[in-house]
Amino acid sequence: MVxxxxxxxxxxxxxxxxxxxxxxHSRGRVISVEDYVSARNSTGTGGTAAxxxxxxxxxxxxxxxxxxxAAFGGLAAVLGYAIGGAIPLLVFVSVGVRIREYLPQGHxxxxxxYARYGAWMYAYAVAIAAFYMFxxxxxxxxxxxxxxxxxxxVPPWITxxxxxxxxxxxxxxxxxxxxxxxxxxxxLVVLPLLAVSFGAVVLGLGGPGEIHTAVVASNPxxxxxxxxxxxxxxAFVTIGITGANVxxxxxxxxxxxxxxxxAVRRGFAAAAIAGVPMILLAGLFGVAAAGLGLLAEGNAxxxxxxxxxxxxxxxxxxxxxxxxVLLVTSSADTMFNAxxxxxxxxxSRVLDDPDERTLQAVARGLTAIxxxxxxxxxxxxxxxLELFLLADLLGAxxxxxxxHGLYSERATQWGALVASVxxxxxxxxxxxxxxxxxxxxxxxxxxxxxxxFVHAFAGAAAVSAVLSVVxxxxxxxxxxxxxxxxxxxxxxxxxxxxxxxxxxxVDGGTGVDR
Amino acid sequence: xxxxAGAFAVLVWGSLASVVVTFGCLLWIVLxxxxxxxxxxxxxxxxxx
Numbered sequence: 103m104v105x106x107x108x109x110x111x112x113x114x115x116x117x118x119x120x121x122x123x124x125x126x127h128s129r130g131r132v133i134s135v136e137d138y139v140s141a142r143n144s145t146g147t148g149g150t151a152a153x154x155x156x157x158x159x160x161x162x163x164x165x166x167x168x169x170x171x172a173a174f175g176g177l178a179a180v181l182g183y184a185i186g187g188a189i190p191l192l193v194f195v196s197v198g199v200r201i202r203e204y205l206p207q208g209h210x211x212x213x214x215x216y217a218r219y220g221a222w223m224y225a226y227a228v229a230i231a232a233f234y235m236f237x238x239x240x241x242x243x244x245x246x247x248x249x250x251x252x253x254x255x256v257p258p259w260i261t262x263x264x265x266x267x268x269x270x271x272x273x274x275x276x277x278x279x280x281x282x283x284x285x286x287x288x289x290l291v292v293l294p295l296l297a298v299s300f301g302a303v304v305l306g307l308g309g310p311g312e313i314h315t316a317v318v319a320s321n322p323x324x325x326x327x328x329x330x331x332x333x334x335x336x337a338f339v340t341i342g343i344t345g346a347n348v349x350x351x352x353x354x355x356x357x358x359x360x361x362x363x364x365a366v367r368r369g370f371a372a373a374a375i376a377g378v379p380m381i382l383l384a385g386l387f388g389v390a391a392a393g394l395g396l397l398a399e400g401n402a403x404x405x406x407x408x409x410x411x412x413x414x415x416x417x418x419x420x421x422x423x424x425x426x427v428l429l430v431t432s433s434a435d436t437m438f439n440a441x442x443x444x445x446x447x448x449x450s451r452v453l454d455d456p457d458e459r460t461l462q463a464v465a466r467g468l469t470a471i472x473x474x475x476x477x478x479x480x481x482x483x484x485x486x487l488e489l490f491l492l493a494d495l496l497g498a499x500x501x502x503x504x505x506h507g508l509y510s511e512r513a514t515q516w517g518a519l520v521a522s523v524x525x526x527x528x529x530x531x532x533x534x535x536x537x538x539x540x541x542x543x544x545x546x547x548x549x550x551x552x553x554x555f556v557h558a559f560a561g562a563a564a565v566s567a568v569l570s571v572v573x574x575x576x577x578x579x580x581x582x583x584x585x586x587x588x589x590x591x592x593x594x595x596x597x598x599x600x601x602x603x604x605x606x607x608v609d610g611g612t613g614v615d616r
Numbered sequence: 617x618x619x620x621a622g623a624f625a626v627l628v629w630g631s632l633a634s635v636v637v638t639f640g641c642l643l644w645i646v647l648x649x650x651x652x653x654x655x656x657x658x659x660x661x662x663x664x665x
Contacts, residue, residue, distance in 0.1 A: 149649065290646070300632055310625035372642075376642070379635050
């Protein structure tokens with residue numbers, strides 16, 4: 103175990119450097135609330151790819167893939183996880199360009215859903231997006247608090263509080279501009295750190311040959327890429343991650359922040375490819391942990407750290423502390439700003455004639471509230487896995503109807519809403535977490551199918567997708583996608599607001615039947 | 617070395633090499649974009665003067 107003071111010192115030093123970098127870069131660059139929440143057309147291909155890698159690759163990359171490799175199906179599960187991590191980013195290669203085409207002055211997914219579908223679908227989408235992003239943030243804070251407590255005995259509230267305050271300092275001041283720039287720096291530090299750590303651990307364990315021999319001797323299924331439980335895990339993880347990521351405001355912000363459509367395409371594609379080997383390597387550590395007999399009952403989630411402790415000397419695990427802190431700060435700053443921007447953008451529509459100063463104060467105040475919530479929840483050490491799975495299921499049941507409106511003029515609000523709710527009902531019927539409670543219900547209980555994650559996620563996505571398309575076919579109304587651009591304006595664009603509608607940024611409709 | 621062990625070694629070292637290559641490519645692109653942006657700003661300032 104690393105000394106508590108040394109680990110805290112390394113954490114504070116890392117956070118101080120990142121904070122100073124973020125503050126210096128955003129000085130003079132955040133003039134309006136528009137800069138704070140959108141940083142429009144400011145990021146090239148490299149910056150887009152780097153910020154997506156950093157904000158997507160939280161501390162979860164050191165926990166979840168290794169746990170999947172150790173406990174949910176070995177190599178097959180890890181391969182599925184790696185592919186599942188790439189697909190949502192590849193989805194945005196097409197979706198991102200379409201969003202920029204339809205909403206050239208857009209800021210958030212909520213503007214799209216309100217203008218395209220209307221108030222009911224908007225409320226449903228906001229609930230999913232806020233729930234998913236806060237759970238993501240809470241899981242990250244919980245993970246880093248747990249990791250530092252495991253490695254160095256740091257009390258969870260100190261870890262969560264320190265990280266939260268530093269990230270709040272530069273995100274509160276510099277908004278998305280600071281978040282994107284620090285993400286780029288973090289990626290360029292994290293990648294070599296990961297490569298060196300992974301390489302040292304592999305060599306410390308005797309090389310791939312030794313690891314392979316140990317795993318074959320203990321459980322050869324762990325190395326079988328066709329091992330069915332692992333393939334099933336990979337399938338449901340892919341659907342879940344894809345669905346949830348569509349509701350990640352951080353991704354939408356980066357679509358608008360990219361300097362061109364080409365930067366969106368290349369940046370998202372590059373980030374998708376970059377994530378695959380990182381997840382793969384982290385996952386293989388789980389396979390190694392299981393093969394080397396390092397796992398005890400219930401500790402698969404720290405498989406990565408068990409392998410590190412086995413292979414590296416004590417001082418070298420300090421590099422892992424820095425790695426974990428960097429991974430968490432890069433995703434925490436994204437979520438702080440994403441959650442705050444979600445509300446700020448809509449507030450400009452709800453409030454009566456908000457001035458620039460008010461909106462900036464609201465955006466910064468909301469960032470502080472989100473940070474306080476994340477610190478509080480993160481320090482408790484709750485298990486948020488089941489909530490995470492529920493957020494993923496909500497996303498899986500909704501993302502196809504939600505995106506359908508970008509590609510079809512026939513998609514309607516009620517078609518999308520009914521398809522999403524029925525998709526969710528099918529998913530919940532199979533969802534193992536609630537299965538025990540649901541089977542106890544009279545009439546419905548006996549009719550429910552057996553619990554299965556893969557059926558829950560595949561069923562939710564498939565049913566909602568089919569129903570959304572069928573509902574579109576059943577209607578005669580048509581939505582003019584070109585009208586979206588006229589409904590969503592820049593937050594700086596006072597001239598686009600009509601005096602009658604109370605300075606609405608999104609005026610909420612064109613009279614087209616939704 | 618068996619076929620399985622060889623494939624496993626390729627997977628491990630290949631993934632590691634991919635992380636290194638990704639880092640190299642990203643660093644190169646980010647630095648190139650930074651240089652391009654600085655040049656554009658410098659040209660803009662000169663034009664203003």
